[in-house]
Amino acid sequence: MTETLPSPVVNADSAPYWQGAREGRLLIRRCDACGQTHFMPRHLCPACWSAALRWVEATGRGTVHSFTIIRRAPLAAFAPRVPYVVALIDLEEGPRMMANILGDDALDTAIGDAVAVCFEDRGEGAAVPQFRRAGGRG
């Protein structure tokens, strides 16, 4: 039996983020008080504790800070995907997030690779942000 990949879990901190993903937009939080952007979404700014936050759409461009190729899946749902890349992506706006690198050339990923966001269907309209190699080094 093939298990399906996990769907996003939506909560009060993240509802607009996951709604954005459904619409093909990568949303991050920016603080109106100090101007810092951050990931993951929170109730207040982790830099200055202001709760005056807004959602901004990221360009979706970033670079690979580090990555691994998973050869043994931690959960059965990911077993058919092995080997696959898990990476930490530094977004152009500053924050770092985790995602898979997708695409035929994903296993060629190197630190410093330029990547661009894409969205992977996780059922019933839900989607998770993912990245593809965009050519070039950041």
Add this chain to the structure above:
Amino acid sequence: MSETSLRNRVAIVGVGESDIGKVPAMTGLGLNAQAAKRALDDAGLKPSDIDGLLTAYSFTEPYFMLGSVLCEYLGLQPRFNASLVVGGATPAVMLKHAAEAIVAGQAEVVLVTAGENRATGQSRDQAVAALTAVGHPYFEQPYGSSIPGFYAMIARRHMLEYGTTREQMAEVAATTRRHALLHPNAHMKAPLTREQVLAAKPIADPLGMLDCCLISDAGGAFIVTSAERAADLRAKPAYLLGIGEFHTHEHIMCAPSLTEFGATRSGAAAYRMAGLGPADIDVAELYDCFSIVPIIEAEELGLCPRGEGGRYWLDGRAAIGGGAVPVNTHGGMLSHAHAGAAGGLFGIVEAVRQLRGGLGARQVEGAEIALVHNEGGILSSHCTMLLGKDKA
């Protein structure tokens, strides 16, 4: 308010290990109890002497309030009790809390334990799935990330920035195994070469199966009391000279750096309290959930310069008799045992034993000052301690 120094105020006066390996006849609580009994016997104390208990957490048994559960199991009614969760850093942090309680007069004899039946109390798939929960449930787990994967990303970054090699990481596992073969209770009993580590099944590049810690059934325990009371007890005390902790994140996506972690700060706090520095250390027991980890810790704690941790092992300096500070003389979590928080606790047990002396081929000659470092999460929570054969 200035910091109250814990230097010379308390000592570890008893240590114990449960049976280790695959121990299907025992529960997780049973492993804790066996280790506790051995630690108490080692100290020459009675159960009624214990007035404080600290323990960690369990992935294999469904108990809430594990500290109270363990007291109940052991028939104890202490005036000081808690279960603490800072991942692998928990044992060292428990020693700090025990010391603080003793110095504050809130307890006199504190039993500290950790242990789980991770090898036989759950299936291998359950074990891996439970550990997956260490990843962020909403922003990491949807990507099929794993704990080896997190540490692999740290290893890859270290390789890029400092030229650390897979061969150097493999030597961590091989050196550690040679030490474990000198320990009568280590989980692993067969020799291991660097070549075998490099040829092992890949898990998360660049880490292979033998770069990863064991999954054991194991429990560990130690007894802490005041330095005054320690002087009257049977076993040679190991005095707490300095201890410090530091916490920077929990999930790797929020780590401030993949190459600089909180061990530098926890170590500096411990050295400052003790009035000692890296040059004073005779033996070090470092957290080694993956082969890259003690490399980074050796750098952060000043056993070698930044970026030279890999060479520290490949050149043989981490080995007993290697001419520098030997590391993980009991075999660490890569070869002695890993069962939740017990993994780091065994480093404390081994440090006490090294300071007492008489370990035969495993003994670090003239060991007077030992350093133990525990880390939890993804190099997230750190606690460093310095223990001495004598007061500082």
